[in-house]
Amino acid sequence: MGAQRIADTRPQIGEALVRRLVDSQFPQWAGMDLRLFDPAGSDHVIYRLGEELSVRLPRHSGAIGQARKELQWLPQLAPHLPLAIPVPVGVGEPDFGYPWPWAVSRWLDGEVVTVDALGDSPGAAVELARFLAALQGVAPDGIPDGNAGEALTGRPLSDRDRATRVAIAEVDGLFDAAAMTELWDAALSAPGWGHSPVWFHGDFHTGNLLARDGRISAVIDFGGLGVGDPACDLMIAFTLMSADSRAAFRDALGVDDATWMRGRGWALATGLNAYTHYAAVDPRVAAQTTRQITQALIG
Structure with a gap:
């Protein structure tokens, strides 16, 4: 599905609508100043509400479960994590x-983390490794069985096989299709996660990290939060880090060869997905995903 078709199916979200929603459902905040936050990413429209709050409205149906997921699980995870995460106050x-x-x-203050600012920082890489280790160390208790728990169950990398091979063919000539196919085959062939399921963020890239005073301060946007194989969170090594900081990250997190290979596969698959959907209409996404794909190929 192309970017134009995606845009055509999205609801129109403007300040007047957000004002009516807030004032009618949360009268304690009625009349508080609303300010559009831009750029807000591809999944949500975000408004500042006063100085202390934010309002996040999904742009598309793929993001509609995030509000209730975060309200249920983030308060349970937050006390165990070394970086700030969102504090939901209402749905x-x-x-x-x-x-x-x-x-x-x-509202969490901070600037979105960039490669230029922190990509070469082993300290930032180790801090992110410690965050992931802490997240993986929280026992995934209380997750319901059956349909209610499916939204938290991680999907295997193989679920992306067809879409990834189609994307590889689509970008042949822009990237090395033979190298991408070789990496993808190796990632699918790597041994799976042989331990108990653990928590993962699910969308762990630079756009979901905040920094203050030159240090990482917060992790945001837990719409992909789930339980299973944490290899998907290794994408941060390829979206943010240089070779040296990536080595520090891997060492601090203690990632084995098979998990690292699956992580490279996740970085390739998600980078290709974003590139083929948005690069033509968003130069920022084009640059970010080009780096993600090429760094995943380097390893």
Whole structure:
């Protein structure tokens, strides 16, 4: 599905709609100043609400479960983690023509992490490794069985096989298709996660990290939060880090060869997906995903 078709199916979200939703469902915050936060990413429209809060409204159906997921699980995870994460304070309901649940959270100050600022920092890499180790160390208790738990169950890398091979063919000539195919085959052939399921962030890239005073301060956007194989979170090594900081990250997290290979596969697959959907219309995404793909090939 192309970017134009995706855009055509999304609800129109403007300040007047957000004002009505907030004022009617959260009267304690009625009339508080609303300011559009831009750029906010591909999944949500974000408004600042006063100085302390934010309102996040999904742009598309793929993000509609995040508000309730974060409200349920983030308060349980936060006390165990060494970096700040979002603090949800309420979930709004569909109304006024807007079709999905939406969220109000505490605002987290900080600048989005960039490669230029922290990509060469072994200290930042180790800090991220410690965050992931802490997240993986939280016992995934209380997750329901059956359909209610499916949203938290990690999907295997093989589920992306067909889409990834189609994307490799689509970008042949822009990237090395033979090298991508070789990496993808190796990632699919790598031994799977042989331990108990652990928590993973699920979308662990530079756009979901904040920094203050030159140090990583917060991890945001837990829409992909789940339990299973944590290899997907290794994508941060290829979206942010240089070779030296990547080595420090891997050493600090203690990643074995098979998990690292699956992580490279996740970085390739997610990078290709974003590139083929958005690179033509968003130069920022084009640059980020080009780096992600090429660094995954380097390893």
